Amino acid sequence: MAKLRKGVAYRKLERPYTRISKYRQKSFIRTARNIRVVRFNMGETNRKFQYTLNLLSKSSFQLRHNAIEAARQSSNRLLEKVLGKSGYFMKIRVYPHHVLRENPLAAGAGADRMSTGMQKSFGKPIGFAAQVKEGKPMVSLSVDKQHLDIAKKALIRFSHKVPCKTTIETIVNAPTAK
Numbered sequence: 001m002a003k004l005r006k007g008v009a010y011r012k013l014e015r016p017y018t019r020i021s022k023y024r025q026k027s028f029i030r031t032a033r034n035i036r037v038v039r040f041n042m043g044e045t046n047r048k049f050q051y052t053l054n055l056l057s058k059s060s061f062q063l064r065h066n067a068i069e070a071a072r073q074s075s076n077r078l079l080e081k082v083l084g085k086s087g088y089f090m091k092i093r094v095y096p097h098h099v100l101r102e103n104p105l106a107a108g109a110g111a112d113r114m115s116t117g118m119q120k121s122f123g124k125p126i127g128f129a130a131q132v133k134e135g136k137p138m139v140s141l142s143v144d145k146q147h148l149d150i151a152k153k154a155l156i157r158f159s160h161k162v163p164c165k166t167t168i169e170t171i172v173n174a175p176t177a178k
Helices: 067-084 145-160
Strands: 041-043 052-055 060-063 090-091 100-102 124-134 137-143 166-172
Touching: 041 067, 041 100, 052 145, 060 067, 067 124, 067 137, 067 145, 137 145, 145 166
Parallel strands: none
Antiparallel strands: 041 090, 052 137, 052 166, 060 124, 090 137, 100 124
16 A cells, blocks of 8 residues: 655645547546545534634645545534534535546666656546635534634634635624514
8 A cells, every 4th residue: 555645745736637638548537536525514504503604725725635534523523522413514615626646656676667757657546636726715614603612613623634824704694584
């Protein structure tokens, strides 16, 4: 099993996958792994909450799918423990569409028999990443007024797993007329 490369290797925003070849079968990426993000919507979906908090990025970057899942688990665990499953609604707003590829190059004795160098260097798919633009929300979290401080703690936990600086935006939802 190959070791997972560091996230800094894929953080910089790249051009999305496009490859047009005169051979039709080379214009497609062969199957890639499944996306590791288990759920994009968590908590109570059928209720209106008083406040919505958005976690905004301060720069453009790529966020790998395993980092999204790690951030989701850490913030969701805090919310479920304190508020229960019906005290909040969290939605992950980024989706990992971008396929990450790697062209492994071998070094050392006998490497010439294994590696092709830059010939046929397109690379094999190793994972997915979400392309996050500056100022776009990564996560939305809806709670009532008495739980605002817990929601901010959960978003701060999410931001610790993300490789950029973030801000929290608070939006007051309009009350619904009954």
